[in-house]
Amino acid sequence: MPIPQEIVLAEPRGFCAGVDRAIEIVERALEKFGRPIYVRHEIVHNTYVVNDLKSRGAIFIEALDEVPAGATLVFSAHGVSRAIQDEAKARGFQIFDATCPLVTKVHVEVAKLAREGFEFIMIGHKGHPEVEGTMGQLDGGIHLVEDVADVAGVQPAQTDKLAVVTQTTLSVDDAAQIMAAVKARFPNVRQPKQQDICYATQNRQDAVKIMSPQVDVVIVVGSPTSSNSNRLREVAHKLGTPSYMVDNADELRPEWLAGRARVGLTAGASAPEILVQQVIERIKALGGASVRRMEGVRETVKFPLPKGMRLDEKMPGRAR
Structure with a gap:
């Protein structure tokens, strides 16, 4: 069976500024206030990230009645309704909002x-x-x-x-x-002054559009619940390149790579780079492929953390 000769890495790929910020908020809350920290919904849609934070003391919930009085609560990067915000305030939780800006x-x-x-x-x-x-x-x-x-x-x-x-x-x-x-x-409809689709989603889709014609198969690292990861796979598929999504390296199937000389690899905005590297090692184990990084947009966006997240910053009513 012919084996892959080259892995082409999309640029950019993986974590965006909003995901970085959301994960850092949970990490800092755990460091500052101790475990447990409650998070409404998965902080970002990635199994590895969620399991890692669970192991460090984060508890992921959907209903606010699962959170004890006085606890610290983080809203996920996806945002919440006004009703959820109002209920959380009424219950007296210490709230940190990790909604992507x-x-x-x-x-x-x-x-x-x-x-x-x-x-x-x-x-x-x-x-x-x-x-x-x-x-x-x-x-x-x-x-x-x-x-x-x-x-x-x-x-x-x-x-x-x-x-x-x-x-x-x-x-x-x-x-x-x-x-x-x-x-x-509706000809008179008002459109957003700037499109609502985020820069990271746009950049990752653009990179896949450039990469897909250069490779024989595209592998997207991302969890099934991740909307932007699913869209990356669809973009490659619509361009006529076979494409598959994996949550981790163990899900990679050798038959997908059979007869494929070049494998394109990218990751959704909520997938950490460690998962990409594990997929690379799995592909190399199947045939020892070389790795080539594409040129792409360099992302420098960074969002500030909410008030109270600096480790040296005292919170009202909380011991440091």
């Missing part, structure tokens, strides 16, 4: 335009926590569309003030098609 930007825009009387069309995946968090910023007036066909079913109360927002981790191309359908039906 680019998701928060969408929440702020929704709240601002809602005060001006706008209704919204949201492009996103039903049931995804980010979508639930954004739609939960208002009591109503947000219409979710998942594809072009859904646009025809939108029935806003009025069309004079209608705005579009999107989930930040969508396929750039799919979102553009849906946006075109929205504009065709």
Whole structure:
């Protein structure tokens, strides 16, 4: 059986600034306040990251009644609804919000335009926590569309003030098609001043578009629940390159690489680099392939931590 001769590494890949920040918030909370630290929903959608934080004392919950009074609670990077925020405050938890600032930007825009009387069309995946968090910023007036066909079913109360927002981790191309359908039906719809899809999602999809024609198969490192990781696999597939997603190196199947001289490798924004390196070692074990890094966008974005997260910063009512 022919073996892979080269592994082509996409650039950029893996952690984005929002994921880095969210994980650091949980790590610092554990260091500063001790275990346990409660986290609503998976902090980011990656099995390795979640299990690592669990081993260090993080407890992941979905319902706030699972959190004891006086505990420290972290909201995940995906954001939460106003109802969850209000309930957490009412229960008296010490709260740290790890919502990605680019998701928060969408929440702020929704709240601002809602005060001006706008209704919204949201492009996103039903049931995804980010979508639930954004739609939960208002009591109503947000219409979710998942594809072009859904646009025809939108029935806003009025069309004079209608705005579009999107989930930040969508396929750039799919979102553009849906946006075109929205504009065709509602010509006066207000679009975001800057697109809501985040820079990291865009950059990773662009890198896969460049890499896919150069390789015989694409492997995406990411967990099944990770929206942006799934989109990377879809991008390669749509370009005609066989593509597979793995949560870790053990899921890599040798038959995927059979007869494939060049293997393209990337990782979703919530997948740590250690998993990429483990996949490289697994591929090398099957044939000793060399590794070539593609040139790509260099990301320098860094988001500040919330107040109270510096280890030398005293929190009200808390011993250092």
